[in-house]
Amino acid sequence: MATITVIGLGSMGMGMAQSLLRAGHVVHGLDISEARMAAFQAEGGAAGSVAEAAAASDVLVCVVLNAAQTREVLFGAGGAAAHLRPGAVILSCATIAPAEAREFAEVAAGRGLLYLDAPISGGAAKAAQGQLSIMASGAAEAFAAAGPALEAMAATVHELGAEPGAGSAMKAVNQLLAGVHIAAMGEAVALGISQGLDPARIVQVISASAGTSWMFENRAPHVVEGDYTPRSAVAIWPKDLGIVGGIAASAGLPVPMTETALAQFRAAVEAGDAQIDDAAVIRVYARAAGLSLPGES
Numbered sequence: 001m002a003t004i005t006v007i008g009l010g011s012m013g014m015g016m017a018q019s020l021l022r023a024g025h026v027v028h029g030l031d032i033s034e035a036r037m038a039a040f041q042a043e044g045g046a047a048g049s050v051a052e053a054a055a056a057s058d059v060l061v062c063v064v065l066n067a068a069q070t071r072e073v074l075f076g077a078g079g080a081a082a083h084l085r086p087g088a089v090i091l092s093c094a095t096i097a098p099a100e101a102r103e104f105a106e107v108a109a110g111r112g113l114l115y116l117d118a119p120i121s122g123g124a125a126k127a128a129q130g131q132l133s134i135m136a137s138g139a140a141e142a143f144a145a146a147g148p149a150l151e152a153m154a155a156t157v158h159e160l161g162a163e164p165g166a167g168s169a170m171k172a173v174n175q176l177l178a179g180v181h182i183a184a185m186g187e188a189v190a191l192g193i194s195q196g197l198d199p200a201r202i203v204q205v206i207s208a209s210a211g212t213s214w215m216f217e218n219r220a221p222h223v224v225e226g227d228y229t230p231r232s233a234v235a236i237w238p239k240d241l242g243i244v245g246g247i248a249a250s251a252g253l254p255v256p257m258t259e260t261a262l263a264q265f266r267a268a269v270e271a272g273d274a275q276i277d278d279a280a281v282i283r284v285y286a287r288a289a290g291l292s293l294p295g296e297s
Contacts, residue, residue, distance in 0.1 A: 002057075057084065065239070087112065089142050091149060117166065123218070185220050223279050
């Protein structure tokens with residue numbers, strides 16, 4: 001069993017920390033929210049400051065929002081990396097650009113640390129079940145050191161080579177599809193509603209038809225239920241699709257579907273829906289057409 005620190009106890013990080021705890025590891029859970037840390041400690045998580053947790057840990061799992069937060073919590077003033085012992089491994093799970101993953105790997109190596117570029121997919125439910133898909137790249141030594149954590153958190157670990165950045169590139173491909181599919185879900189369900197179709201019936205029929213997708217089947221029920229409790233918030237998509245757009249621009253690759261979906265999520269943010277479930281992108285379409293959605297008067 002390993003001693004592991006998880007930084008970031010949001011919807012994904014909390015589930016990952018719980019999965020590690022279930023597997024028998026000693027797990028420190030750190031977050032800017034004292035309430036989240038207290039809740040995790042009540043489940044059996046270890047207490048301790050950033051310095052104490054990192055110094056005791058073989059593995060550090062960083063599950064924050066973006067590259068700026070990753071840089072700050074790992075390498076900023078008071079960051080965790082300064083307290084890790086040489087040979088410890090960092091699993092960086094945020095969606096970031098491949099160039100940033102390579103930068104962080106170089107900084108970690110300069111401190112005698114291993115680094116695994118390890119973005120995640122699967123959602124909060126699979127995080128809590130230890131059933132994530134992890135797209136990882138890094139040295140063989142980093143994979144070996146991270147093995148106990150990967151085994152507890154993931155159903156599948158996609159090993160994408162020795163060079164950091166490949167994991168983040170694959171995550172960008174995934175996020176392009178996921179973001180476009182969520183926006184397409186909103187557009188399709190709004191179209192059906194505009195034609196007098198019952199939303200629940202739309203979900204039933206399309207889920208059994210060729211036009212379905214995992215995102216449709218996962219997000220459209222939120223619309224039917226009128227429940228926009230944030231499993232994955234709207235605000236994530238301007239960031240992630242923005243990363244996709246930046247990578248594509250550097251490659252000279254046009255990505256018009258990404259740009260269209262990005263515009264819809266930005267419109268949702270501007271309308272005040274940033275912190276609710278990303279299925280709420282359908283409201284952009286509904287407002288434009290004057291449609292009434294389930295749960296709305």
